[in-house]
Amino acid sequence: MPNLNGSTVHPDCRHFRGDMPCRPNKEHGYVCADCPVYAPVEQRVLIIKLGAIGDVIRTTPLLRRLRQEYPAAKITWLTLTPAILPQGAIDEILKLDLPSVLHLQAREFDLLFNLDKDKEACALHDTIRATHKFGYTLHPAGVAWPGNARAEHKFLTGVFDQLSLANQKPYVQEIFELCGFEFRGEEYVFDTHEDKGYNWEALPQSQPRIGLNTGCGDRWTTRLWSDTQWIALITQLQQAGYAPVLLGGTAEEERNQRLHAATGACYPGTFPLEQFINLMHQMDGIVTQVTMAMHISIALAKPTILMNNIFNPYEFDLYGRGQLVQPDRACVCFYRGTCKLGTSCMEDLPAEKVFKAVLESVPQAR
Incomplete structure (x- = not known):
């Protein structure tokens, strides 16, 4: 190993930084010469x-x-x-x-x-x-x-x-x-940010929480579901003993406020990304279109009710948790941001179909 001015240094160690003390040195005072956690990179x-x-x-x-x-x-x-x-x-x-x-x-x-x-x-x-x-x-x-x-x-x-x-x-x-590997069902690697100590006392405490991600970005707007369908789903969930929680970012703020006013469903607001991830971690199940929230839900190992229309359904692996539901009318707008027929087939995905998937995927008691 290199010796610099009488000091042994391990530049091949996973902990070594080169521009500042490594964590073992900072936390325990270890030096390279006799470091018990020396981990050479292979x-x-x-x-x-x-x-x-x-x-x-x-x-x-x-x-x-x-x-x-x-x-x-x-x-x-x-x-x-x-x-x-x-x-x-x-x-x-x-x-x-x-x-x-x-x-x-x-x-x-x-x-x-x-x-x-x-x-x-x-x-x-x-x-x-x-x-x-x-x-x-x-x-x-x-x-x-x-x-x-x-x-x-x-x-x-x-x-x-x-x-x-x-x-x-x-x-x-x-x-x-x-990458040259056979896929064996490896799960996502993800941080729940539970250690941040976010306060979620405003969330429903006694009923199973169903997160409803009501937006999908502005690129593929053919994925959007109407307020009428969301209200129908929320009502059915509430009657069945679930606690719907409206999720989204600033783009969904106006819609979520409308849905909250119409149904009384919990709407905690918008949050920075890490806090939003932790909010989703508090859910017992997630209903979402194909969007960032879908990936977060799968990564958090939540039962995911995935509403899909314009994408190939085989693309998504829910790891045996939740269900993929699609409109009753076959979609003819594969990977399109606007509907060729004028009205998105998402309007042919009935709330009852999504509700049934929630019932089959998320227990009605916490």
């Missing part, structure tokens, strides 16, 4: 998964397999949303910016997984040194391209609707296969 792994938030969340099962296959690895993850990643499960979380790019390009890795087709992600795949690379590269034409045969399936289902519609593999399985 593999250096880089994951590039930038966004969106939901796709970052549903890539975390890969961490479980990497820790199993490479227990002495140092895992680095580059993303646009560091706050969503489980801090304790990843050695180094980097936000995509110029400083991160510069120092990643000066390092060497044993394994590099680029799971994004963004041009900047593909360019980084090509310019960062790694012994083994998986995922997407940058074609000379300036577009994403499969870096090897393992990436071809996931690549093609993303560029041809016909192949995407015919696909029967869940997203997580596709990601595992792209």
